[in-house]
Amino acid sequence: MARLATGATATLVGLALAHPAGAAELVIEQVTVVSPQLAAAQPKQNVLVRDGRIVSVSSKPVSAAAGAVRLDGRGKFLTPGLMDSHVHVGDVPGFPGGADADPAMGAIRDAYVRQQPRSYLYYGVTQVVNLLSTPDAAAAFEAQPQHPDFYRCAATFVLDGYPSVFIEDKAIRYRAMPDFIYEPASAAEHPLPAGMDAAQHTPEAVIGKLAESGVRCIKIFIENGFGPASDWPVMSKETLQRVRAETRKRGLLLLAHANAIDMQRLAVEAQVDVIAHGLWNWNEYSTDQGVPPAIATHLREIHAKKIGFQSTLRVIAGLADLFREDTLKDPAYAKVVPPSLLAWYATPAGQWFKEEVRKGLGGVPDMKAMHTYMVISSYGMRATKYLSDLGHPLLLGSDTPSAPTFGNQPGYDTYREMRMMAQSGVPLPAIFRAGTINNARQFGLDKEYGTVETGKVANLLLLTANPLETMRAWTSIDRVILRGSVIKRESLAAPRE
Template identity: 25%
Template structure:
C-alpha cells in the first residue's frame, strides 16, 4: 500500500471511529423534567452524545450499527450522587474526630487507602449506575488526583471542591498539609484568601462547613458571629464564577447562608420545621438542597453495634470497609467502645435521633411539594455510609418521606447537573446531551428499588455491562462471606460460595459438600450461638487462594484458626479449616 493510500485508509478508519453509532431500539425513554415515560423509542448515540431520539417505526438502522434491543426496558439519565467525600472510606477508622481509633489504625493508612482506591471507588459508583459524583470537601492532593480521571469512558465524571472552609476545625486533622480536608477561617481576610488559594487547584465549587454552637454561644448568636466569614467566602467564590455549597443543619444557618447567596444547601434542617417564608426564600434564590437523610444513622448504628445491612449493600459495597463496621466487637479499648455504645443507645439519644429524623422527613416533603429543587446526595464516606452502595438506601428514605418516585428520579439526575450549572450538558435523555445513561430492566417509577435493575450503564457513549465494570477479587469474595458471618445473614454468607463447595479439615479430610449442607449448618449456628464474632487477624493472598488467620468467639469460648479459601470461577469452591492448638 502506498503512503498516499495508507493516509486515506487511516483517515477513513478515523472518521468511522469518530462516527461510531449505537442504537437502542424499542425502548421506553424517561423525560425526568416533564415526568413522563415515552414508549417505543429508538435512541441513537454517536460517539459520546445522544444524537437522535425518534419513534422506532421512523428510524432506519445502518447495517454496521451496534444495536441494543430495548424492548421492555427503560432508559433514564445516569444517576448523580451530589454529595460524597473521597477522603473518607465509609469504614470505622475514617473519622478520627468522631471516634479516635488511631491507635488501632494510624490515620495515614486511611489517607493512603483513599488515594490508592479512588479508581476502584469510581468503578463502584459506575457499576451502580452513578455516572456523576460531586465531592463536597476534598483535599489538595485529591484535587490533583482527580485530573487523572478526566474523560475516561469507563469512569464516572468527578466534580470536586477543595478543602472545607470551616468555622471550626477538629484537632484530629491538624498538620496534614495537602491532605487536610479542613481549613479554619478566623477572619474575613482568611475567607477571601482561602478561596483564592484554591483557585490554582481548579475546584468545581467551594464548600463551607458552617458549624455553630461550639463557642459557648446560642445557635443564633454563634451563627451571626460567623456570618461575616460566610459572606466573604460566598462573595469571593462568586467573583471567581464558582458556586458555593454550605453545610447547614440548623434552620438559622441554612437561612443565613441562603440569604447571602449560597447556591447549594447540604443536609436537611433538623432542628425545627421549616416555615413557608423559608421555603419561599429557597425558591426565590433557586437554591438547591441535598437532604442526606441517613448519614447520621450510619454513625449511630456503628457505635451501637446494631447495623442491619441489606443484601444489596453486602454485595455492592467495599467489602473490607463494610467489615470494619463490626470491629468495635473486638477493639481492645473496651472503655471507649462501651462509652460510645451507651451514649448512642440511651433513651435520650434514641429520642433525639427519632425527633431529628421526623423533622428532616417532614421538611423534605414540604420542600419537595413546594417545588424547591432537591438533589440526591448520600454524604458517602462517613462512618457507615459506604460509597456507591448507600445510594439505594438514601432514595428509599426519600421515598419514605413522601417524595414521589418521579421527584426522586428528577432529584437523582437533572437536579444533580443543576448543582454544577451543567444541566445543558447532562442529566436528561435529550438530543445533544452527554450519553450518560442507565438502561433498566424494570421501571423505577413503579418501584424506586428498580434503580438497581441495571441492564446496561452507558457512560460517555460507551456501553458497559454492570458486572464487567468492577470484577470481584478473591479477597472480595472471602471478605463478603466473613461480613455475612458476622452479621448472621445466611444469604449474604452463602452468596460467595459455589453450589458444590467442599469443606475440609486438615487439608485432606472432607467434612461435607454442597451449599445446601452449609446452609443447614450455619443457619443453626447463627440462630443458636450467642456472641458469635470472627476477628480477622491477618490475611495472605496466593493466587486463587486466600489464607486467613482468625480469632472466633462462640459465646464465652474463643478459638484461633487458620482457614484456606480456594477460588474457582469467581466463587469459593474449597475451604480448608486448620485449628490452632
Template identity: 25%
Template sequence: MKNKCLFPLLLFIFSNYLYTQTCIKNVTIIDVEKQKLISNQTVIITDDLISNIHKSNNKILPKNATIIDGTGKYLIPGLIDTHIHFFQNGGLYTRPDAIDLRKFKDYNQEIAYANTDMETKLKRYVENGITTVIDVGANYHLLKQRNNFTDKPFSPSIFITGPLLTTYEPKVYEDLGENEPFILTKTIEDGINGVQKQLKYKPDFIKIWYIVGVDGLSIEESAHKNLPIIKAIINEAHKNNLKVAVHATQRITAQLAVENGADFLVHSIDDEILKDDFVKLLKKNKTILSPTLIVHNGYVNTFGQKLNISNYELLKADSHQLGSLLDLKHLSDTTLVKNYKNYANSQKSIENLKKTDSISLVNLKILSDAGVLIATGTDAGNIGTLHASSYLKELKAMRKSGMSNWKIIQASTLNGAKVFDKENEFGTVTIGKKANLVLLDANPIEDIENVTKINTVINKGVFIKPNTLIKDSPTDLAQRQLNAYNFRNIDAFLEPYADDVEIYSYPDKLLYRGKETMRKHYSKMFDKIPNLHCELKERIVQGNIVIDKERVQFGNKIIEAVAIYHIENNKIKRVYFIQ
C-alpha cells in the same frame, strides 16, 4: 480534477470511521422533566452524545450501527450523587474525630487507602448507575488526582472542591499537608485567603463547613459571630466565578448562608420545622438542597452495634470497609466500645435521632412540595455510609418522606445537573445531551428499588456491563462471605461460592458438597445460634488461596479456627477448616 473529486469521497469514507453509533430500539424512556413514560422509542447515540430519538418503527437505522434491543427495558438519565467525600472510606476508622481508634489502626493507612482506592470507588459508582458525583469536601491531593480520570470511561464525571473552609477544625486533621481536609478560617482575611489558596488547583466550587456552638456560645450567637467570615468566603468565591456549597444543619445557619449568597445547601435542616418565609427564600434564590437523610443513622447504628445492612449492600459495597463496621464487637478497648454503644443506644440518643429524622423528613416533603430544587446526595464516605452502595438507602429514605418516585428520580438526575448549571448537557434523555444513561430491566417509577436492576450503563457514550468493571480479588470473595456470615444473610453468604463447592475438614475429609447443602447447614446456624460472630485475626493470601485465622463465637462458646479458601473461576470452590 481527479483529486478534487476524490477528496469528498475520501472524506465521506473516513467520516464513517471517525464516530461510533449505537441504537437502543423499542425502549421506554423515563422522561424526568415531564414525568411520563415514553414507550417504543429508538435512541441513537453517536460517540458520547444522544444524536436522535424517534418512535420505533420500520425506519431504517444508521448503517454499521450497533443495535441493542430495549424491549421491556427502561432508559433513565445517569444517576447523580451530589454529596460524597473521596477522602473518607465509609468504614469504622475513617473519622478519628468521631471515634478515635488510631491505636488500633494508623490514620495514615486510611489516608493511603483513600488515595489509592479512588479509581475503584469511581468504578463502583458507575457500576451502580451513578455517572456523576460531587465531592463536597476533599483535599489538594484528591483535587489533583481527579485529573487522572477526566476522560476515563469507567469514571463518572467528577465535580470536586478542595479542603472545607471552616471556623472549627478537629485537631486530628491538622498538619496533614496535601491530605488535610480543612482550612481553618478564624478571620475574614483567612476566609478570603482560603478561597485563593484553592484557585491554582482549579476546584469546581468552594465548600463552607458552617459549624456553630463549639465556641461556647448559643447556636444563634455563634452563627452571627461567624457570619462575616462566611460572607467573605462566599463573596470571594463568587468573584472568581465559583459556586458555594454550605454545610448548615440548623435553620439559622442555613438561612444566613442563603441570604448571603450560598448556592447549594448540602444537608437537611434538622432542628426545626421550616416556615413559609424560609421556603420562599430558597425559591427566590434558586438554592438547591441535598437532604443526606441516612448519614446520621450510619454513625449511630454503627456505634450502637445495630447495623441493618441490606443484601444489596453486602453484594455491592467495598467489602473490607463494610466488614470494619463490625469491629466494635471485638476491639480490645472494651471501655471505649461500651461507652459508645451505651451512648448510641441510650434513650436520649434514640429520641434525638428519631426527632431529627422526623424533622428532616417533614422538611424534605415541605420543600419538595413547594418546588424547591432537591438533589439526591448520600454523604458517602462517612462511617456507615458506604460509597455507591448507600445510594439506594438514600432513595428509600426520600420515599419515606412522602416524595413520589417521579420526584426522587428527578432529584437524582436533572436536579443534580442543575447544581452546576449543567442541565443542558446531561440529566435527561434528550437529543444533543451527553450519553450518560442507565438501561434498566424494570420500571423505577413502579418501585424505586428497580434503579438497582441495571442491564447496561452508558457512560460518556461507552456501553458498560456493570459486572465487568470491578474484578473480585480472592480477598474480596473471602471478605464478602465473612460479612454476610456476621449479618446472618444466607443469600449474600452463599453468593461468592461455586454451586458445586466442597467443604473439607483439613486435610482431606469431605464434609459435604454443593451450595444447597451448605444453605441448609448455615441457615440452621443463622436461625438458631445466638451471639454469632466471626473475628478475622489474620489473613494470608497466596495466589488464588486465602487463609484466614479466625476467632469464632457461637453463643457463649469461642473457638479458634483456620479457614482455607480455594478460588476458581472467581468463586470459592473449596474450603478447608482447621480447628
C-alpha cells in the same frame, strides 16, 4: 470545563480498550425513554449514540455504522444517569484517621479506592460532585479505569472553626487545614498562628487561590458545634458577605454546610446558592410531629429565594446504621464493599466509631442509640417533605461518607438517600428530577447531563422498571452506559478477593 475534557479523555481511552475498533456507535432500540423534560414515559424509541454523546432520539429506525453496538431495549426503560452532588471520595467509610499507615490497612484502603467509583456506577451514579477531599484522593478516583464523571468543589472555613476543630474523646482538637479564612474580629481568642500572613487568609485571597485550582464551587461551613459543643467560631456576617461577593465575581457556586435552624438562617441571609445539608436540628422548635411556624417560614424562604437544597438524609441514618444488627449482613454491602473491608468492619477494631458514638450518647445500648438517630432523622425527613410539597426542586446529595461510619457506602448511599426521600413523602418523579436535571442545572452542567436528549453526554441507565412508578427501578439496573460505553451492572460489583 478543562476538568471535563480530562475526564472525557480518560473515559474514551477506557472505551477504546473495552470494545473492538469501530464500536464507537451504540443503538438502543425500542426502548421506553424516561426523562425529566418529557411529561410521560415515551415508548418504542431508538437512541443513537456516537463518540460518547446522544446523536438522536426518535421513534423512526436509525441507521448506524456497521459494527455498532446494539442493545435491545424492549421491555426496558432508558433514563439519564444519576448525579450525586455531595460526595467525599477521599475517606474510606469507617476508617480511623491515619489507619492506613499500617500495611494491612493500606491494602484494604487500596481495595476500597479501586472499588469506590465502580460502586457509584453499580447504583447508576454516573456523575459526582466532590465536596472536599485531598487532591491525591481526587486523582486516585479519576485514575480508575471506570469512574463517574468527576466534578470538584473546594472548601474554606474560619480559623479554628469546623471542620478544623473536632471532638475526639470529648476533647477539642484541631486538624491542620491550609485554606482557612482569618477573622480579625476573633483574634483575641483565636490568634493567627506564628509565621502565617493574614493577607493570605482574607476571603478574597483564599477564594482566589481555590478558584485557580479549577473548581466549580466553594463550600463553606456554618457550624457552631455538635451536641454539647455550640461555641465554635463561625464566619462573621461581614466575612460571609465578602465570601459571597468574591465567589460571584469568580463565577463560582457557593455551598454551605448547615444543618441547624440558626445556622441555615445565616446561610440564607448570606445568599448562598446551595444548602448542602438537610435541616434536622430544629433546636428550640423541636416537636414530635408536624412542622412548626418558625421552621416552615425558613423553608418557605429557601423556596422563595430558589436556594438549592440537599437533604443528605443519610448523614444521620448512617449513624443509626452503626447500631443496626443487620447492617453488615445487608446483601447490598457485598456488592459495593470489598470483602477485606467488610471483614474488617466486623472486627472489634472495625467497630471503633460505633463505640465512640455510643460513648458520646452516654453508653446507651444499641437499640436506644439507633432510636436516638431515627428521631433526629425524622426532623430532616419532615423538612424534606415540606420543601417537596412547596414544589421546591430538591438536589440529590448523599454526603458519602459524612462521618467515619460503615453505615455510609458509595453508590448504595445515593440509592438509600433516594429511598429515604421516598419514605419522607417526596413523589417519585420529584426524586427522579433531584437526581438528574435539578442537579445538572444547579451545577451548570445541564448542557451535558440531566436528560435523554440529542447532544447530551451518553451517561445513561437501562432499567427493568420505571423509576416514576417504583423505587425498585433503581435496584433493577440492567446496564450502565458511561459515555456511550455499555457496562453490565454485575461487572461493577466488588470482586471476590
